[in-house]
Amino acid sequence: MNRFWCIVFLLVPIMGVATFAVAPYYNIWFPRDVSTHGITIDNLFMFILWITGIVFIATEWALFQFTWKYNAAHNPEPAKFSHGEHTLEVVWTIVPAAILLFIAIYQMDAFAAAKMRKPNMQPTAEITGRQFNWDVRYPGPDKELHTLDDIVRYDGNIHMPMGEDVLLVIKSQDVLHSFFLPNLRLKQDVIPGMEQAMWFHAKDTGRFDIVCAELCGWGHYKMKARLTLQTRADFDQWLAETYQAEQAMTTAKVGQ
Numbered sequence: 193m194n195r196f197w198c199i200v201f202l203l204v205p206i207m208g209v210a211t212f213a214v215a216p217y218y219n220i221w222f223p224r225d226v227s228t229h230g231i232t233i234d235n236l237f238m239f240i241l242w243i244t245g246i247v248f249i250a251t252e253w254a255l256f257q258f259t260w261k262y263n264a265a266h267n268p269e270p271a272k273f274s275h276g277e278h279t280l281e282v283v284w285t286i287v288p289a290a291i292l293l294f295i296a297i298y299q300m301d302a303f304a305a306a307k308m309r310k311p312n313m314q315p316t317a318e319i320t321g322r323q324f325n326w327d328v329r330y331p332g333p334d335k336e337l338h339t340l341d342d343i344v345r346y347d348g349n350i351h352m353p354m355g356e357d358v359l360l361v362i363k364s365q366d367v368l369h370s371f372f373l374p375n376l377r378l379k380q381d382v383i384p385g386m387e388q389a390m391w392f393h394a395k396d397t398g399r400f401d402i403v404c405a406e407l408c409g410w411g412h413y414k415m416k417a418r419l420t421l422q423t424r425a426d427f428d429q430w431l432a433e434t435y436q437a438e439q440a441m442t443t444a445k446v447g448q
């Protein structure tokens with residue numbers, strides 16, 4: 193192989209690693225983490241990134257070495273084929289298997305905290321995915337869902353309290369969707385006919401993205417919403433005002 197192509201091959205790992213190294217400085221790395229659980233997910237991601245990064249550099253370096261050393265121009269002797277090295281094959285099968293097994297065990301607690309240790313409380317709200325919107329239903333003054341005083345919003349403006357556990361019931365009205373909150377490091381596939389739970393504990397206020405992470409039809413791209421994290425007092429006030437506005441609208445409609 194021409195030495196020029198050896199250099200081109202070498203550029204792949206160099207550019208690949210450089211992209212990751214500079215990404216945080218160009219603000220193309222993770223979005224700001226605003227959940228108490230987020231750091232666990234980020235650490236797990238970094239841990240796996242380091243393992244795969246080291247393996248990537250080692251294999252790309254070996255590829256470069258072989259293409260450089262054994263290029264045809266400098267090796268007129270034809271290549272000899274052999275059966276291979278049995279011990280080597282055993283090693284490169286067992287080592288990746290052991291690494292995968294280790295990751296599987298190492299991440300168990302993070303998975304359990306995110307998906308299994310559901311907080312024992314009334315749901316803060318119910319989210320319904322449909323083509324193409326995220327509808328949200330909050331309990332009204334009676335604090336219970338699916339009663340006459342529920343507050344239902346279709347405008348994609350979802351409000352939640354920070355500084356406390358939040359429990360969401362999540363479901364789909366039609367097809368598969370995926371409720372993705374990047375700043376809370378949460379993502380849940382939403383399956384028709386199935387009620388699932390999602391929970392988080394936000395540590396900051398602000399407005400954040402909500403997107404659908406499962407291709408769900410022609411309008412998938414516009415299935416985005418905004419999450420507003422507020423203090424408990426602000427959230428209660430917003431909920432009360434929204435409730436009053438809805439009551440006034442209902443009364444006006446009845447009066448017509």
Ligand SMILES: [Cu+2]
Pocket residue numbers: 369370404405406407408409412413415
């Ligand atoms: Cu979608």
